[in-house]
Amino acid sequence: MTLKEEFATRNFSIYGQWTGVICIFLCFAVGISNLFHVSLLILFGALCVASSFIITFIEVPLLLRICPTSAKFDTFMRRFTTNYTRAGIYGAMSLVQWISVIPVLGGASSLIAAAVLLLVAALFYLLAAVKGQGFVGSKTLGGQGVAQMII
Template identity: 70%
Template sequence: MTLAEEFRTRNFSIYGQWTGVICIFLCFALGIANIFAPLLRIPFSIVCLCCAFIIVFIEVPFLLRVCPTSSKFDDFIRRFTSNYMRALIYTCMSAVQWVSLVSGASSLIAAAVFLLFAAAFYLLAALKHQDFIGSKTLGGQGIAQMIV
């Protein structure tokens, strides 16, 4: 199944997963860009960098098999297999970045907005009772295998 066919299924978990991939790049870039900011913003940029690495393992399940990680970390990441749990973690990550406004307006707002979009997509999928379906492109099961 191609990427375009996955998007045409109207399953919000696919939208959430691809928004999460955008969040990986955004959190990484903005975390680095804001690390040399005023002292109060540095912790938020470090959290943003950490969020990028957590999202990588949440959204690309293939990496859990390839990268050497601890069993505790694997168990932590495996908690986020349902749409509700993914919506929860993205909401928490977004909330932390919204709190970064305390240190003044910065580009971390973009990370907060995209994390919130990902949370909204996963929440919509959960509320519509859509099963989580990982994109085949990102190493998930894919929709074609679930149908067969």
């Protein structure tokens, strides 16, 4: 199945997964850029960078097979296999970045972009869950049997 055919299925979990992939790059870039502030934004920037790594392992299941990780980490990552749990983790990461917008903690910064895109991904996964669509991983990202082929 090509990427175009995956998007044509109108399964919102595919949209959520690809939005999550965009979140990986955005959270990493925005998080790094906010590490150079002299305020609490450093903390939120670090959390944004950490979120990008968590999203990487959630959205690209092939990495759990090829990267040396602990059994505890693998167990934690495997919790996010349903649309509801993915919507929850994206919603929590979005909430953390929305908190960084509070003027006392740092005010408006580029972390708003990460908060908005994380919220969009959460909404895609929530919409898929509410519509009763099962989670379908993109073949391009190592879903649907690709990860099982690697020994």
